[in-house]
Amino acid sequence: MRRVPMERPTDHYDARLFKIDEQLCALLEERREVSNQNPGFPPFKSIESWADRYRLYPDLLKSLFSLLLNEEVYLPLVEPAGxxxxxxxxxxxxxxxxxxxxxxxxxxxxxxxxxxxxxxxxxxxxxxxxxxxxxxxxxxxxxxxxxxxxxxxxxxxxxxxxxxxxxxxxxxxxxxxxxxxxxxxxxxxxxxxxxxxxxx
The missing domain is CATH 2.60.40.1640 (Conserved domain protein.)
Known part of the structure; x- marks a missing residue:
């Protein structure tokens, strides 16, 4: 299906996060390579443990890993032309x-x-x-x-x-x-x- 272009949700960005966000991107690439693009989904028990350890919401982590599981959804779409x-x-x-x-x-x-x-x-x-x-x-x-x-x-x-x-x-x-x-x-x-x- 055709994808609606995303608009940046806010003009605000804390520049102090730049290095951290760049490291997140590097870790995502490493995760993809280690799993050979077949990561599966972490057990809920592990997610709850990580959420507790790093003071995060379990549902946030579940949503994140769901996005990573379905990464192929975000491949660029080819629009037929000519x-x-x-x-x-x-x-x-x-x-x-x-x-x-x-x-x-x-x-x-x-x-x-x-x-x-x-x-x-x-x-x-x-x-x-x-x-x-x-x-x-x-x-x-x-x-x-x-x-x-x-x-x-x-x-x-x-x-x-x-x-x-x-x-x-x-x-x-x-x-x-x-x-x-x-x-x-x-x-x-x-x-x-x-x-x-x-x-x-």
Whole structure:
């Protein structure tokens, strides 16, 4: 989704904090490198101990570590620019009572936009699993970054637009589109549902 530019919340800054803040940034970089960008989340018991030792609020530390856990959310977004052409695809697959349709791809100079539609009957009350909100992610392999730009859902039908950077080749032969479902954002708690469209 498009990110709203942040405005500096205040013009005030205590310049005596500059060195400390710079050290915080250096520690964040070191933390990322040591964890190989997979830090996990500290046990609550450790957070409470640190909060007590350093006179901090436990909820503040929990919020901080949540931000660090989800660092990829803050990667710069690629805005598709310079529309070139539309690639019709129209591939369908069925899983769990839903039909997944890869309808087409819009090609831009710097990115591609992949369109996925999902159709299912959510009126069946006994199938509560179909009513639960889940998250769909697209994987295209090494070298491609994918994120959801737009999504909508109503009456059992969902539609997603994924931005892919860099742009996909116009000849899609050999490209595999892997759509996976998760219970939580940022690819956490996979449901096991996976739809693969292999282009020939």
């Amino acid at each position: 529309f070139r052409k539309h690639l019709p695809v129209l591939r369908c697959a069925e899983s769990g009572g839903k039909v997944y349709t890869l309808s087409g791809i819009r090609q831009y100079e710097n990115a591609s936009v992949v369109n996925l539609s999902i159709h299912g009957d959510y009126r069946e009350r006994e199938n509560e699993a179909m009513r639960a909100h889940t998250y769909i992610e697209l994987e295209l392999g090494e070298g491609y970054r994918c994120y959801v730009d737009q999504g909508t859902s109503s009456g059992g039908n969902s539609a997603y637009c994924f931005v892919v950077a860099p742009a996909l080749p116009d000849d899609l032969a050999g490209v595999s589109f892997v759509f996976s479902e998760y219970e939580r954002p940022l690819k956490r708690k996979p449901t096991g549902m996976e739809i693969v469209f292999r282009m020939e």
